[in-house]
Amino acid sequence: MEAGCESCHGPGSLHVESGGERRTIINPRRSPEVCFQCHLDKQGQFNLPTHHPVLEGRIGCGDCHDPHKGRAIKGGATSLTTENELCFQCHTAQRGPFVFEHEAVREGCTTCHQPHGSVNAKLLRERNANGCLKCHFQMQTSAGIVIGSINHTAFLSHGTCYSAGCHEAVHGSQVNPHLRF
Numbered sequence: 001m002e003a004g005c006e007s008c009h010g011p012g013s014l015h016v017e018s019g020g021e022r023r024t025i026i027n028p029r030r031s032p033e034v035c036f037q038c039h040l041d042k043q044g045q046f047n048l049p050t051h052h053p054v055l056e057g058r059i060g061c062g063d064c065h066d067p068h069k070g071r072a073i074k075g076g077a078t079s080l081t082t083e084n085e086l087c088f089q090c091h092t093a094q095r096g097p098f099v100f101e102h103e104a105v106r107e108g109c110t111t112c113h114q115p116h117g118s119v120n121a122k123l124l125r126e127r128n129a130n131g132c133l134k135c136h137f138q139m140q141t142s143a144g145i146v147i148g149s150i151n152h153t154a155f156l157s158h159g160t161c162y163s164a165g166c167h168e169a170v171h172g173s174q175v176n177p178h179l180r181f
Contacts, residue, residue, distance in 0.1 A: 008034050008067065029062040042116055051117030064115075083108055098172025102179055104135065105171050124160075132161045 006012055010026040018024045028034040032054050036043040046055050053059055061067075064086055087109045088095040094105070104111045112131055113123045120127045126134075139146045144153030158164035167179040 003038065003067075007038075028067070029060045030057075032061050035061045035065075035067075045114070045117035048117035048119055050119070050121055050123050052115075052123075054116075083110065094171040096172050098169075099174050100177045100179065101172040102170060127160075129156055129161055136161075 008026065008028050010024070014024045015021070026034060032043075032046075042061075045051065054061065084105075091109075094109075096105070109115075112125060114125055115123075118124060125131055133147075136147050138152070141151075144151045145156060146152065155161075155164055155166055161167045162170045169176070169179045173179050
């Protein structure tokens with residue numbers, strides 16, 4: 001999508017008429033509504049129960065996106081490395097390095113998390129263990145539900161894999177290969 005300067009910053013004539021005063025130029029960093037003129041689907045995501053605090057004014061669209069580069073992610077690229085580094089600017093504890101890193105971290109933050117808003121806590125894509133089971137396949141045996149080589153039948157009813165008190169170090173662990181603290 002191509003947009004001219006005036007699409008986001010308002011009529012240039014106001015800037016000229018005011019003698020070049022900067023206050024006549026709309027600053028989209030301070031007003032996400034400017035971005036929502038074209039990105040209506042994103043506005044709704046920021047109204048979900050869990051969301052990045054854009055509407056509250058604590059961050060702006062420009063903190064993550066650079067509209068002047070023509071790419072989705074600030075930094076000029078949409079590569080996974082750039083995406084993760086962008087998230088890690090604020091979410092430093094999830095960066096690691098970890099002795100035992102969860103492979104999903106290498107795949108990208110948006111493997112598990114929505115970038116703008118979610119109906120689930122922690123911006124998760126899935127509310128329960130279903131998110132984990134997209135990669136960690138389960139197998140029904142006569143003994144119960146086996147994930148990896150461990151019977152998880154008794155644990156799956158307690159919530160997500162991390163909230164049930166089993167795999168709390170979901171991004172990585174320094175002490176346990178099963179992502180426990």
